[in-house]
Amino acid sequence: MATDILTATPPNESRREPLDTSVRLVTPERITFEYPLAGPFRRAFAYMIDIILMALMMVGGSILAMMLSLGSGAGLGLMFVVIFALMFGYGAFFEGVFNGQTPGKRALGLRVVSDQGVPINGMQAVLRNLLWGFDGFPLGYIPAIACMLMTRKFQRLGDLAAGTMVMVESTPSRGTLSRVDEPEVKTILPWLPVHIPAGPEMTRALADYVRNRSRFGKARREEMAGHLARPLRVRYDLPAAASADAIVCAFYHRVFLGE
Numbered sequence: 566m567a568t569d570i571l572t573a574t575p576p577n578e579s580r581r582e583p584l585d586t587s588v589r590l591v592t593p594e595r596i597t598f599e600y601p602l603a604g605p606f607r608r609a610f611a612y613m614i615d616i617i618l619m620a621l622m623m624v625g626g627s628i629l630a631m632m633l634s635l636g637s638g639a640g641l642g643l644m645f646v647v648i649f650a651l652m653f654g655y656g657a658f659f660e661g662v663f664n665g666q667t668p669g670k671r672a673l674g675l676r677v678v679s680d681q682g683v684p685i686n687g688m689q690a691v692l693r694n695l696l697w698g699f700d701g702f703p704l705g706y707i708p709a710i711a712c713m714l715m716t717r718k719f720q721r722l723g724d725l726a727a728g729t730m731v732m733v734e735s736t737p738s739r740g741t742l743s744r745v746d747e748p749e750v751k752t753i754l755p756w757l758p759v760h761i762p763a764g765p766e767m768t769r770a771l772a773d774y775v776r777n778r779s780r781f782g783k784a785r786r787e788e789m790a791g792h793l794a795r796p797l798r799v800r801y802d803l804p805a806a807a808s809a810d811a812i813v814c815a816f817y818h819r820v821f822l823g824e
Contacts, residue, residue, distance in 0.1 A: 601733040603675045605713045608731055614669035619655050623648050653695055661690035664760040670731070676760075680718060680728050683800060684758060689727040696723035743775050744822070745814040749807065753815035756803050761819050771817040778810065786810040 603611075626647035634643060659667040665677035665685050677693070679685050700708035700722040709721040718730040770793055778786055787809050794809035803812060 602719050603731040603733050611669035611673040611675050615667050623651050656694035657691045661687040674734050676734050677729050677731050680730050689729055693723035693727035693729050749811040750814045757819050775817045
């Protein structure tokens, strides 16, 4: 039943998630979201892609610096500035601008989110990447790997300091997607971020609600959608006048259809 899916899972539930593969967060309204976590090996492949891209950018930047300085000693200093900026600014820029994803993370289907499951802000992106100087290359990445293996959310030192974690994005199937072409839904979409991190339980709840909503009257829809819409309304500062039904449908469009 749709009402069962939109109801929060009690803390003493009998179903348990596999160890070290997902994290379960419960909102104050007792709605549960589950996020698949990215382990060290999958993150390492994403990081290798970023390292290759970063190296290419460093080579290009160094050549440009030497050309601008006409081969003088000033070009060497400018080259070191370019390398330093890329080492610590590459990840911070992409994660801050592209909602927690570098090109490597995007290729592997990973995204950095806060440890509360919401999108990261610019300060978090900068902080977690600055700390690569402590748990990254200078010490052979040993502190980062050890910290990820010792923490429940696979967090390295930068993640712990910034309050972030890395999740695996689930790609929903588009075979049986529905559309809700109602004016109120379209007015809510501009209020939502471009990318919304949604774990398996949230996507399942959205899909089941939209698929079954036509079976119920308006009052019943509001009652069922209210459980899921209430924390979303607060988290994304949505208009108070928007109906719970329209909010859930708008999130469905954003998560499944990318609109």
